[in-house]
Amino acid sequence: MIDVFDGHNDLPWHLRETRDRSVADLRSAAVSPFTTLDQLHAGGVAAQFWSVYVHSSVTGPEAVRATLEQIDLVHRMVEAYPDDLVWAPTAAAVRAARGTGRVASLLGVEGGQQIDESLDVLRMYARLGVRYMTLTWSTTHSWADSATDEARHGGLTAFGREVVWEMNRIGMIVDLSHVAPSVMHQALDITDLPVIFSHSCVHALNPHPRNIPADVLDRLPGNGGGAMVTFVPSFVTDARRRWVEDGEVGTPPAVTPADVADHCDLLREQVGIDHVGLGADLCGTDSMPTGLDDASAYPALFEELGRRGWSDAELLKLGYENVLAVLDAHDPRHAATTGDH
Numbered sequence: 001m002i003d004v005f006d007g008h009n010d011l012p013w014h015l016r017e018t019r020d021r022s023v024a025d026l027r028s029a030a031v032s033p034f035t036t037l038d039q040l041h042a043g044g045v046a047a048q049f050w051s052v053y054v055h056s057s058v059t060g061p062e063a064v065r066a067t068l069e070q071i072d073l074v075h076r077m078v079e080a081y082p083d084d085l086v087w088a089p090t091a092a093a094v095r096a097a098r099g100t101g102r103v104a105s106l107l108g109v110e111g112g113q114q115i116d117e118s119l120d121v122l123r124m125y126a127r128l129g130v131r132y133m134t135l136t137w138s139t140t141h142s143w144a145d146s147a148t149d150e151a152r153h154g155g156l157t158a159f160g161r162e163v164v165w166e167m168n169r170i171g172m173i174v175d176l177s178h179v180a181p182s183v184m185h186q187a188l189d190i191t192d193l194p195v196i197f198s199h200s201c202v203h204a205l206n207p208h209p210r211n212i213p214a215d216v217l218d219r220l221p222g223n224g225g226g227a228m229v230t231f232v233p234s235f236v237t238d239a240r241r242r243w244v245e246d247g248e249v250g251t252p253p254a255v256t257p258a259d260v261a262d263h264c265d266l267l268r269e270q271v272g273i274d275h276v277g278l279g280a281d282l283c284g285t286d287s288m289p290t291g292l293d294d295a296s297a298y299p300a301l302f303e304e305l306g307r308r309g310w311s312d313a314e315l316l317k318l319g320y321e322n323v324l325a326v327l328d329a330h331d332p333r334h335a336a337t338t339g340d341h
Helices: 011-018 037-042 060-080 091-097 119-127 158-170 181-190 238-245 257-271 298-307 312-338
Strands: 004-009 045-053 085-087 103-110 130-134 173-175 196-200 226-229 276-278
Touching: 004 103, 004 196, 004 276, 004 312, 011 045, 011 060, 037 045, 037 103, 045 060, 045 091, 045 130, 045 312, 060 085, 060 103, 060 119, 085 091, 091 103, 091 312, 103 173, 119 130, 119 158, 119 312, 130 196, 130 312, 158 173, 158 181, 158 312, 173 196, 173 312, 226 257, 226 312, 257 276, 257 298, 276 312, 298 312
Parallel strands: 004 045, 045 103, 085 103, 103 130, 130 173, 196 226, 226 276
Antiparallel strands: none
């Protein structure tokens, strides 16, 4: 089985919204149809970035509070299931967890408004184990433009550029999913460490504003970062996107592992095998492609890619090794600023 290091799973948000932050019964599909502990093991998930998401309508100190509650929730998940999950905020810890039967667990903050315009808050998130931050969610905020909202800043403000510099300094990965193309380019201009797109597809295959434009992808090999393909159906196929835009009337167009594989194929061709990964966005949307229904289903994608000629070594890069390399590149600065040696 190919190991998976997935870039984005919203189970913490789901538990906050539907379970009052309880971490009980995480083996039960009644808690979440998309992610259970048994599904993670069946899918070969060796490491997981748990997304710490706060809706962008929640701002100021309340956004910080909601973020901290979810950080605490992930720590409690790990404590409650020591045979299934292990806290692993560094690449070395992820490697140590591999093969133990436990899912290495890391944190990613999904939305720059969650720092409440404070670099101090950003640094505290890092000390609590957050290893990436998505610069925006679906709406433009005070220092960065979103891909799915009106642009107000021409990309990043002066403070937004400071955020990127500080993330580099403390070893927090810059995540460019959700951001406007102007922010993508400006962040790539600024950063001296690899970036990720934690859960995005390719704009050339489906012109959804959430997907990565070709001119941005062209810069990814030079940066050393990774584009992590998501399973969100409306990001995967043009037909599903248009169905959603037209009001979701009638039967939704089918989305399959083959459609997701098309994005993997194009990325391998355009940016190279060393810059592709997976970020399914389980629990972050109300449906998944048929055949990629939950966290147990990653092997279905690998089987499809294997039929297309991908080698096991290439599948391992896609599933696990490439995102680990990005984390590895950030670890020395993370350790220097958090004391996490």
